[in-house]
Amino acid sequence: MLIAVDGPAASGKGTIAKRLAAHFGLAHLDTGLLYRAVGLATMGKEGQADFESVAIDAAINLDTLTLDEDILSTAEVGLAASKVAQIPEVRKALNRMQRTFMEQPQGAILDGRDIGTRICPQAEVKLFITANADTRARRRTEQLLTRGLDVTYNEILKQIEKRDKDDRENPAGAFFQAADAHLLDTSKLSIEAAFKAALDIVGRVTG
Ligand code: C5P
Numbered sequence: 740m741l742i743a744v745d746g747p748a749a750s751g752k753g754t755i756a757k758r759l760a761a762h763f764g765l766a767h768l769d770t771g772l773l774y775r776a777v778g779l780a781t782m783g784k785e786g787q788a789d790f791e792s793v794a795i796d797a798a799i800n801l802d803t804l805t806l807d808e809d810i811l812s813t814a815e816v817g818l819a820a821s822k823v824a825q826i827p828e829v830r831k832a833l834n835r836m837q838r839t840f841m842e843q844p845q846g847a848i849l850d851g852r853d854i855g856t857r858i859c860p861q862a863e864v865k866l867f868i869t870a871n872a873d874t875r876a877r878r879r880t881e882q883l884l885t886r887g888l889d890v891t892y893n894e895i896l897k898q899i900e901k902r903d904k905d906d907r908e909n910p911a912g913a914f915f916q917a918a919d920a921h922l923l924d925t926s927k928l929s930i931e932a933a934f935k936a937a938l939d940i941v942g943r944v945t946g
Contacts, residue, residue, distance in 0.1 A: 740765065740846040742941065743855035745916070746868035747906070748817065748899050749875035749882075751925040751933050755868055756850035758934045759941065763848075768803075768840045770851035770858070771820065773833045775811040776801055778819030785822070794823040798832035803840075814883065814890060814898045821902045824852075827911045834858060852906055855917035864944045865920035866937055874926045875899055 742759060746752035753769055760767035780797035784790045810816075823829050837858045841847050849858065855865035870878075876896035883890045906914040916922065921940045925933040 740864070740945065741841060741859055741862040742846075742848040743859045743862035743865045743917075743920075744848065744850035744868060745852055745855050745866070745914075745920065746850075747852075747875065747903050747914075749879040750868045750870045751878075751928075751930070752850045752866075752868040754930055755866070755923075755925075755934055755937045756848050759937060760848045762938065763846075763941075765845065766840070766843050766847045768837065768847065768849045769808075770833070770837055770849055770854065772806045772808065772811055773798075773801060773803065773836065774820035774824050774829075775816045776806055777823045777829055777833070778821070779811060779816050781823055782815070782819050791826055791828075794826050795828045795832070798823070798829040801833070801836065803836060809886070812883070812886070813888060814879070814895060817902060818898055821905045824906070825909050825911050830911050852914040853912050855920045856915065857912060860917070864941050865917050866940060867916040867920040867922050868933075868937075869922065869924050870926040872896060872900055872903070 740763060744752050744756040756767055777794055777797045781790060781794045784793050837849060841849060841859055855862060876892055876899050879899065880890055880892045880895045923936055928936065
């Protein structure tokens with residue numbers, strides 16, 4: 740079974756994808772981490788002549804086994820990820836990795852921005868997980884504070900809104916909901932309720 744999970748930052752898509760993967764025994768890839776790792780490799784290079792070539796090299800040579808979620812989860816790395824996500828050659832290299840991952844014999848679940856639209860349009864189930872910007876900013880602020888990072892709600896809200904806009908308008912691969920994706924708004928749902936709702940959708944589609 741192939742499941743595609745897309746949605747904006749802090750919508751709950753990562754948690755839902757992880758839980759679905761555990762439930763169905765599927766391999767899971769958080770594709771945002773790939774873009775974040777490439778973004779991290781370019782930090783400090785913004786505005787320099789070799790910015791794009793550093794990003795492309797990092798994407799081509801990325802080792803998906805060494806991705807460190809703690810290092811990659813900061814808001815600054817998220818913004819850097821959005822920048823490198825606009826470079827067509829970076830997307831091409833990362834798309835190749837995602838498609839290889841998808842070919843596992845037992846099936847897979849991938850979450851990101853373009854899984855249902857471009858990476859895996861043939862997925863049996865497509866979920867589009869969303870939540871309003873206020874809820875997403877509150878969730879992400881709490882997550883980062885729990886990790887000991889010094890952040891405020893206002894700066895996280897601003898960063899989320901900037902990434903939403905950049906991702907929707909990305910000339911190298913705009914972010915949008917696939918026509919055949921099932922919309923799940925998690926704004927008023929607990930993690931448990933959101934997971935149950937996602938599980939219901941998968942059951943309805945595959946049952
Ligand atoms: O999902 P996450 O917030 O970790 O993604 C970080 C950034 O990586 C996104 O804002 C987006 O710019 C980029 N991305 C993408 N395509 C994906 C996954 C992430 O362009 N499939």
